[in-house]
Amino acid sequence: MAQALNGQLRDFSLPDVLQFILQQRKSGRLTLTFHHQKAEVGISRGNVSHVDIDGRNVETVLRDWLLSSGRMSQEDLAGVESVSRSMDRSILETLVAKKFISAEERAEWIQIVAEDLICDLFQWQEGAYEFNTDLPASAMRGVGINLSTEMITMEGMRRLDEWPRLRDRLGSPGVQVSLAQAPTSYADLGPEALILRQLEQASAPVTLDDLEHRVPFGKFRLYDTIVAYADEGYLTLRQDGKTFDSKLPLRTDAEPNKSSSTALLLAMGAGMMVLALVVNWMISAAIGHLAMVPERGFIGAETRFEAIKLHNAVQRFRYLTGDWPNSLDKLQSGTSVTRGERNSSMGVEYGYGNWGTGYEIWLRERSSESRKANP
């Protein structure tokens, strides 16, 4: 059954949409539109299987690169295209068959180009999205992309985060790159080493715009790699004739679980509570010291009735048992003075003293003076 999901990226960003589709393990086509731009992402069981942004896709990017880097001429291309059409297979396959690129290269390039294309999409903060399950992804001619949605989202977000710093460093016009020292082995550096090869071929320093046309990488991958190579010392960066290094601060997130800081935090918490209790005690001591039987307002009346109740309770205890109670706690049995009732409505506890022939009830902190009065 056909299902559609649509909305605005402003409300529900691309990572959210992809995450949702991934969780549902859906297949279909996600279309993003913004003004005249239009992007299509084919999704198969939640993972990315196709991407096309305004006609740019893995095939066109690779084709353009082959042309601009001179690995293929315009005539070669015409031949490849006619062969593909007649054999009804993708240009890439024909390119591999005609040995313009090797089979291993092909898999690598597909992955890299697709990744860069999709990551570019994450910059779309506005626009509409629509996801249709009625058009199976297989209907779109695939080149064998299989990207984990979750990995690509992660990578896209990372690039969004880091892009401003890279751009600040390398984005100004006139930055030129030249090879400083060739690496011992290009194979260890992965497909990005293509940049170094291209610089090797060019004798003079190359501007970034120029370099961008010679490799099939997105801007981010290009800049990121250049900075990394510059840090390694393979490249020299120049602007207005002066060299500079990329100076991107490296982030180190070592998180060893040291028990010392856990203990420190626990101690801090305990200290805080102790401090609070001390303050509380000080304040209540001060208040208790000032405590007078309140006379004003309802509280005064309440206290008067509380006094009646407590006196009643004490006298009742004595009437029933013949002795004065030793404390107000004793009143709990036999009489109905609960703990709450032994506190005044002001929240200050009542004090009680018994000295054989009589007793007294007072607000807290009177106790010391009353005891003084009663040797």
Place this chain on the structure above:
Amino acid sequence: MVSKKLRLSRLDLTKVGGLILALAAASVSSTLPRTPLQAGFQEAQEKFKAFRVQAPDLAAILTGKPVQADRIQAEFYALSVSDKAGVAFGNAALGLWNEKLRPGSGDPWIRESSRLSETDLGVQWLLVLEQLQNGTKSSFQLQCQGLEASMLSQGWMRLPEAASWLLTSAGEAASAQQTAKAEVARAMASRLDPVSPVPEWAQTKASALNFDLGGTYAHGLEVYNRILAYSANQQILAFNLLRLLRYTLALTCLLLLLTWVIRYWPYIVHELAERLPRDSSLQLRYSLLALIPVALMVAGLGLVSLCFLAAVVVWRKATKLERTLISFIVLFVGVQPYLTGLESTISSHFDQAGTESVYQRVVQEGWSDDLQDRVEKSLGRATSDERALLTLSKAILLRKQGNYLQALDVVREAHRLNPSDSRISTSLGNQLFLIGQYDTATKIYQTVQAGDWSNGPLLFNLGQSITWRGRTDSMTNLIANASAIARYRIDVVARQNSNAFQILPPNRLVMDPEMSPAQMWTAIYENFLAHRWTVDRWDLQTGLIDLPPQVIFPFSLALWGFLLWWGSRQARRKTLFECRTCGRVMCRVCRKGIHCGNCFRRLSGIEEVELRNQLLDRILRESDGRRKLMRLTMDLALPGTGRLMTKPSFGAFCQIFLLGVCLAYSLNLPNFLSLYPVSETLVGQELAIGILVFLYTVGGIQLVRGLGKEARTAMKEA
């Protein structure tokens, strides 16, 4: 000094100690005073001790100990006639002895004991208690009637301390299955305090528990009438209802804020938590930071400040609906001083040194040193407005002491001070009536009455003065015209008088005028509008370190404005994110791409797409479970908060409000709905606790069901 020394020399040593303590106690202002009856009772116990030495067998009758019957008569005749209390004890003992031998035969003795101790309420009260404990039903009733008569003739309207004691005894008797004893004790409590609705309420409850519909209705009606007839009861009720309302709203607001603070806690403190040592667990850092508000509260930071603080920290993250509610809360906290002001206006009528309260006591109580003292002190610092009523109080006290001519002079002075006060005019009439000037009194009463048929005491006095002129039908006419409440007041006095006296004592001939409920409410309303109130921290009951009441309202307005401005400002840069997989909060520092550090660690090294997806699913389920558990725990601790946390709905809101009502009611001070010295006054406490229990049970069931579902899904997974 000399005389004191002489007196002391005659006392035994223990008494010296007691006296010093009594003196010390008198000088200490924080000692809780006893009422005259309580003081008298304590003295009576001493007298009874002396009596027991003189006449051990008579004392044994009263205390229910074994008696040697042949020695009773001898002991009785050996009693010293000058020892009035002793003779009274003897008579009561003999009365009880005879009563037990032959019912009805002890009455004269018991009556005699009441007569002998007419002026000593303490002794009478002790006798009442002994009769309750060891006597028969009728001996107890008779002794009680004696106490009632003495109380009324001395000018007491009520003895709440005696009534509450009887109610407590009744409660104990009822739990010991002595229903008859409990019943008679409750009935007597109601007679010893005919003003408060509490004794009647106790009877209503008891009747209802016995399925006695007639009794329930009758006592319920009496409760209603007492509230309607006495303005003080209405004041207490209104004050408490207002306070309950305020507490409920405040608690509901607190619960809402608490829910949101817990819900948004990671957002609130994440950046702060990042500043703590980052090699400890994030949860620990969150909990440590959660200790800060707790510590602030323990240290005494008031709820007003905490509310404002919570509003601020929650605001940025709150949804539109939540922001609306927070705005209400901030403004509600702002108007607290005004709500409290209304409370305080009512409350000021209870000021123990306040004019109204002193006057009320003078009307309701008989003469005592303490009361006299109170009146003199208040007069000493009275403004000219208050002087008239206080002078009247003094006059009434003089009358209750029996100084009629002096009382007349004083009441004339009061009348000179404020000739327009109807209470003073009525009292002037009373004094004239008591010295036999019936015509003048009648004229004054009629002038004050001026067609008003709602003033019970005035109509009673008018009826009395006309009756004494020989027109006996006039009282009936007046009663026929009187309003229901006025008739109720007159009925009570008439019934008491006919029960207790053959010849009415002066204090029972007239009724002291009181402020009618309507007058009282008008006065309160005017005082509130005229801002004749102050609010201090105690009244707000907010905490020790808090905003001063005067600045709360402007502060709340300013805060509200600030929040609106702050909320409408666009965030410069998003600084906090949610982990796309587990929903944990993360910042630029701790996030790893779209993942939080936690998920990143779990996912790292797993390249296989399917495996990764499975792991992602598992993390998702776990975090879902965690959220659900949190919600259910909240629901169990404070029912409704968990529901509100996940999805704000009207139902959840109602649940929280209901919780607020119940908490406000049952966490509140004792004596909630009426000022009374018994715990019985927690009207409907059982209901509130019942609802609380229900709410928590529902919370528990929700938890168990939720957990059950979790377990079931977990089983399925397995």
